[in-house]
Amino acid sequence: MSSKASRWTKQLEVIMDIVYRNEFNLTADEVYAEARTQVPNISLGTVYRNLNKLVQTGYIASVQKGQVQTFSKHPFTNAHFECVKCKRVLRVPFDLRTTDLSKKVGMEVTNFELRMTGVCRECESKCI
Amino acid sequence: MSSKASRWTKQLEVIMDIVYRNEFNLTADEVYAEARTQVPNISLGTVYRNLNKLVQTGYIASVQKGQVQTFSKHPFTNAHFECVKCKRVLRVPFDLRTTDLSKKVGMEVTNFELRMTGVCRECESKCI
DNA sequence: CCTTTGTTGATAATAGTTACTATTATGAGC
DNA sequence: GCTCATAATAGTAACTATTATCAACAAAGG
Structure with missing residues (x-):
């Protein structure tokens, strides 16, 4: 306290x-x-x-x-894809629960974010 | 190119x-x-x-x-737990593959990070 | 050679966040 | 209600991480 x-x-x-x-x-x-x-x-x-x-x-x-x-206010559903070329950040759907994560790491996970990086479809097709 | x-x-x-x-x-x-x-x-x-x-x-x-x-140099095995109290970032083991993620999001994922937040064991026990 | 163009070092600028400080306002106990 | 200790505030300066600017440099190709 x-x-x-x-x-x-x-x-x-x-x-x-x-x-x-x-x-x-x-x-x-x-x-x-x-x-x-x-x-x-x-x-x-x-x-x-x-x-x-x-x-x-x-x-x-x-x-x-x-x-x-x-x-x-959302403590979940945070998965993002960041393009290393254009630097944009796209939301992507992903099912992952804080309760499951808490079990895995042995600590109470109140929030999480899955951040992926790579080249987005647009930049990929443009061959920048 | x-x-x-x-x-x-x-x-x-x-x-x-x-x-x-x-x-x-x-x-x-x-x-x-x-x-x-x-x-x-x-x-x-x-x-x-x-x-x-x-x-x-x-x-x-x-x-x-x-x-x-x-x-x-590691393009994978990046799972971290960040304590909202003491602000420390702890590495936690987690098995998640870029290839699986690529399939899920439909874009080539070259790297990812799973960042979890909560209160670490130490701060939890200290009741800061 | 000489031109072109990517790269560098030095430094200024920017963005996001935190620290500082005098002042204000909250809330517990009367 | 009123008092008082002190947490919180507004305003601003400071700080940190990163990016932009630019003259000088260097490699590659005619």
Whole structure:
């Protein structure tokens, strides 16, 4: 149990709400832009702080895309294919469960991402 | 086939060699430090340029760890568990083949990484 | 040779994220 | 409600990893 009491702020609520209302992965900047419509002078640092807090407490999940961190309410179904040529990241369907992974690694997996790399169909056919 | 001819330079060779001699994933900085012992005035930009070139041609693989990109000769067996508390990244054994993945997604998968997140055993027992 | 063009080193620039600090606001106990 | 300790905030600077820029260089082919 943590020794430091966590406080429920307007900002935290707004950020949590944005992630939960959204179906897809959001970057911190996207959350920031959305949050500013509700709390005009909210700071980007606050957005990062609260997003990371929510990840650590397990309320939301974080997935790395290239060099940017993204956040979503979905703690699963994250399989991506990244093209080494055009750098695009494509979502691909994949059935893999956190419960199965937890058993395999012997630790509680709350989220996962399967990131594959290669050359996408488009670049392959273009012979870039 | 590419239209621009690629040249085999001393720097490219040194960088390729470093990655191939090493069993584990290296950051660009680590490759840079090592490369400087052989080519004292090599530039960090050159290291990045060549590492990315090697990734694109498929000679080496790149795996994202947190916010840093790492490079390795292993194009497979990349399963990691990242703790959301202590931020450590642990390697975990996992059997998953690129050939099987290629079939599933319908594109040639040259490399993949299964990244799981959760709370590691140590942090779990400490109740941080 | 001489031209073309890929590569390099040095450095500036960028992107994403975190750290710092004075100020504000939350919430537990009165 | 009011007080007070302190967590959280806004604003901004700093930091880290990576990429872009560019003059100088070097290899390959006529």
